[in-house]
Amino acid sequence: MQAKKYNISVEATLEVIGGKWKCVILCHLTHGKKRTSELRRLIPQITQKMLTQQLRELEEDGIINRIVYNQVPPKVEYELSDYGWGLKGILDALCAWGEKHLDKVYGDKYSVLEKSVLNEQLD
Amino acid sequence: MQAKKYNISVEATLEVIGGKWKCVILCHLTHGKKRTSELRRLIPQITQKMLTQQLRELEEDGIINRIVYNQVPPKVEYELSDYGWGLKGILDALCAWGEKHLDKVYGDKYSVLEKSVLNEQLD
DNA sequence: TACTCTAGATACCTTAAGGTGATATAGGCA
DNA sequence: TGCCTATATCACCTTAAGGTATCTAGAGTA
Numbered sequence: 001m002q003a004k005k006y007n008i009s010v011e012a013t014l015e016v017i018g019g020k021w022k023c024v025i026l027c028h029l030t031h032g033k034k035r036t037s038e039l040r041r042l043i044p045q046i047t048q049k050m051l052t053q054q055l056r057e058l059e060e061d062g063i064i065n066r067i068v069y070n071q072v073p074p075k076v077e078y079e080l081s082d083y084g085w086g087l088k089g090i091l092d093a094l095c096a097w098g099e100k101h102l103d104k105v106y107g108d109k110y111s112v113l114e115k116s117v118l119n120e121q122l123d
Numbered sequence: 124m125q126a127k128k129y130n131i132s133v134e135a136t137l138e139v140i141g142g143k144w145k146c147v148i149l150c151h152l153t154h155g156k157k158r159t160s161e162l163r164r165l166i167p168q169i170t171q172k173m174l175t176q177q178l179r180e181l182e183e184d185g186i187i188n189r190i191v192y193n194q195v196p197p198k199v200e201y202e203l204s205d206y207g208w209g210l211k212g213i214l215d216a217l218c219a220w221g222e223k224h225l226d227k228v229y230g231d232k233y234s235v236l237e238k239s240v241l242n243e244q245l246d
Numbered sequence: 247t248a249c250t251c252t253a254g255a256t257a258c259c260t261t262a263a264g265g266t267g268a269t270a271t272a273g274g275c276a
Numbered sequence: 277t278g279c280c281t282a283t284a285t286c287a288c289c290t291t292a293a294g295g296t297a298t299c300t301a302g303a304g305t306a
Contacts, residue, residue, distance in 0.1 A: 007166060009221030010150045010214070014143070016224065020264075027133045036283060043130060047265055052284060072273040073281035086223075090216045091133070097213060098132030101139065104206075143294075159253060170295055175254060195303045196252040 016061050017087065021046055021054045026084070027091050029064060033079040063087065139184050140210065144169055144177045149207070150214050152187060156202040186210065 006012050017023055021043070028034060028042050040051060055078055058064045063084035069075040080088075129135050140146055144166070151157060151165050163174060178201055181187045186207035192198040203211075 006221075006225070007168070008147055008150055008218070009225060010146050010217045011221065012225050012228075013217045013221035014146060018141075018143075020137070020141075023133050023137060024131055027131055045130070048284075049266085049286090050264065053264090068283095072271090074271085074283050076283065083227075087220065090213065090220060093213045093216060094133045094136045095131070097210065098129075098134065098136035100209070102129070102132060102135050105135075160251095171254075172256090172296085173294060176294090191253095195301080196250090197254085197301085199253060 016058075016063065017090075019054070021050055022058060023091065023094060025051075025054055025058070026063070026080070026087060027095055029078060029080050029084075030088055030091050033067075033077050036076050036078070039078070058084075139181075139186065140213075142177070144173055145181060146214065146217060148174075148177055148181070149186070149203070149210060150218055152201060152203050152207075153211055153214050156190075156200050159199050159201070162201070181207075 017026065024043055024046075025039065028039060034042070036051065036055075039055075040046065040048070043051070055064065055066070059066050059078075062081055064078050065081045067077040067079065069077075140149065147166055147169075148162060151162060157165070159174070159178075162178075163169065163171070166174070178187065178189070182189050185204055187201050188204045190200040190202065192200075
C-alpha cells in the first residue's frame with residue numbers, strides 16, 4: 001500500500017475521526033461500552049444507516065471494538081479499543097471547548113435545560 | 124437568538140472547526156501569522172474559493188483575525204485571535220495523533236520523504 | 247499599451263455525504 | 277401461525293460541501 005500524500009498530519013486524523021458523527025459517537029463511548037440501541041437513543045438525529053456505517057469505519061480503523069453476543073434478539077456492543085483510547089484526550093478537549101464556546105456564544109440564552117440534558121447524556 | 128439544540132457539546136465544536144479545511148488552516152496558523160498566498164502554498168489542494176470561504180467563517184466565529192494592509196497589490200494576513208488560541212491544545216493534539224497514526228498504519232512504507240515534507244510544512 | 251501581481255467575488259456545476267424507506271434475520275412467545 | 281425483538285443491509289434520493297471558470301480592483305513595469 002502506498003502512503004497517501006498528506007500535507008500536514010492533521011489530515012490523517014480527520015480521515016479517521018472526521019465527518020458529522022464520528023466524534024459524537026466516540027465521545028459517548030468514552031463513557032463506556034454502549035449497545036447499538038443505546039447509541040441511537042443518545043444520538044436521536046442519527047439514522048440507523050449512518051450509525052452502523054460510521055461504526056463500521058471506526059472498527060476498520062481499529063478505533064473501536066465490536067462485541068457480538070450470540071443471542072436472539074441480537075445484542076451488539078461497541079467500545080473504544082486500546083488504540084481508540086488514545087483519542088480520549090482529544091475527545092475530552094473537544095467536548096470541553098464546545099461547552100465553553102456555547103457559554104460564550106449564547107451566554108444566559110443558553111438555557112439551563114439544555115445543560116442538564118447535555119450533562120445527563122454525558123453520564 | 125435561540126440556542127441551537129445540541130445533544131452533546133462536541134457538536135458545537137464541530138460546527139466551528141469541522142469540515143475538510145478548517146483544522147488544516149488553523150494548524151498552520153498556530154505556527155504564526157500567514158498571508159493568503161502563504162496559506163495557498165501551504166495547502167496546495169485548497170481552491171481560492173474554499174480558502175477565503177473558510178477564513179470568513181473562522182473570522183465570523185471569532186477564531187481568527189483578518190489584518191488588511193492598505194496597499195496595492197493587496198496584502199492580507201490572518202492570525203489566531205485570543206479566542207482562537209484556546210484551540211491550540213486541540214490542534215496540537217490532532218496533529219500529534221495524526222503523526223502517530225501514520226506511523227502505525229504505514230510503518231516503514233510511510234517514507235522519510237513524506238515526513239520531511241510534512242515537518243517542513245509544520246515549521 | 248498590455249500585462250503583472252494579490253486578494254477576492256460570483257455564478258454555475260459536480261460529487262460525496264448523508265437521509266429515507268423497505269427488507270432480512272432467527273429465535274422466543276402469545 | 278404469525279408477530280415480536282435488535283441489528284443490519286440495500287436501493288434509491290436529496291442536499292450541502294466543495295470545485296471550476298471567469299471576473300474585479302489598482303498600481304507597477306516591460
